[in-house]
Amino acid sequence: MYQSSLPPPHPESLALSQSLSAQIIDNIHQAGGQIPFVDFMKQALYTPKLGYYSSGLRKFGKSGDFTTAPEISPFFAQCLANQCQQVLADFDDPVILEFGAGSGIMAADILTALENLHCLPTQYWILEVSAALRDRQQETLKKHVPHLLERVQWLDQLPQQAIQGVILANEVLDAMPIHRFCVEEQGISELYVGYQDSKFVWQQQVTEHQAFKEAVTQLQLPVGYISEMNLALSAWIQTISDILAKGLILLIDYGFPSHEYYHPERSQGTLMCHYRHHAHSDPLTLVGLQDITAHVDFTAVAHAAHAAGLHVSGYTRQAQFLLATGLPDLLSKLDFHDTQNYLQQTQHAKTLILPNEMGDLFKVIALTRDIDTPLSGFVRDDRCRL
């Protein structure tokens, strides 16, 4: 089932979607007629072999559904590498741990840049939930940095020992399943998914989930307001805090501080779907064939970090971060005699930093443990008071 305004799926994609839908419908029946949206999103994205991130379908880049910053320009990873260098240089056997490495291109570009800076980490670990993407990452790294492959390791689970180094996650938080809610006269309702008349449908039910109810009530939103909340965020931040003995966690994603996230005018939330470069707001269609995302509440990230004993050392817009970590210098080194390449690279850099592109909506937050030096990425602009 798909909206007619969207490009029709290929027959093999449609078959995949039908298999996944059948599994979800089964789960809905077994659960008595409905499942919480958070479970629907988890199954749509991460069911082994069939979920959006778990299947072999192409997701990133022009031929996929959306394009992330490291896919747009290697400058993104090179700037991240500059920030990593500042931290890694002080450690003996530093490790970089990347969550959700997508196509693997960011890892390849970071390793290349750190090699040029003579600051390679002893190990570059990748923790990826999707087996299909893990294969893709291995191909990418083999192609781009075969001589550095021995430093790269894919982890099946979190490391047993805490590391010294840098933990990275670009556009990972937005891909985490979220709880969806609606404020009603009689209380806070959780949004569920049922299956009626051969299609997935929204349902809602006043929630008995105490922590969820309290967190939404505290936001003091008007009746009718629909939005979402990542209830798994605190546990995730606690987990990554536990594995960082000393160093930096850099999280990059689209989102806002809480007061903007739950702004009265954003009364339908931030849930978005991406399918072949079309953005729309219906997650119940194209099951398994489209990305489903929600923006990140960076105030919640900061609170979770404090609770986990981390220091929030920087928070800024992507544009400011990239400008502070060397983007102007990288641009100045481009050969302008090679006109075509020059124009292309500068155009891509613009996409990363212009306010109406990725520059303002995307934010970078730095969480640290035992790092005293001010981080270079936040010297131009730091909005730590979220």
Ligand SMILES: C[S@@+](CC[C@H](N)C(=O)[O-])C[C@H]1O[C@@H](n2cnc3c(N)ncnc32)[C@H](O)[C@@H]1O
């Ligand atoms: C939107 S993609 C971003 C990919 C890549 N970081 C990039 O910027 O191109 C989200 C990625 O996060 C992964 N992912 C989602 N939840 C995760 C988790 N809890 N742990 C590790 N990876 C996760 C997905 O499988 C996917 O690789």
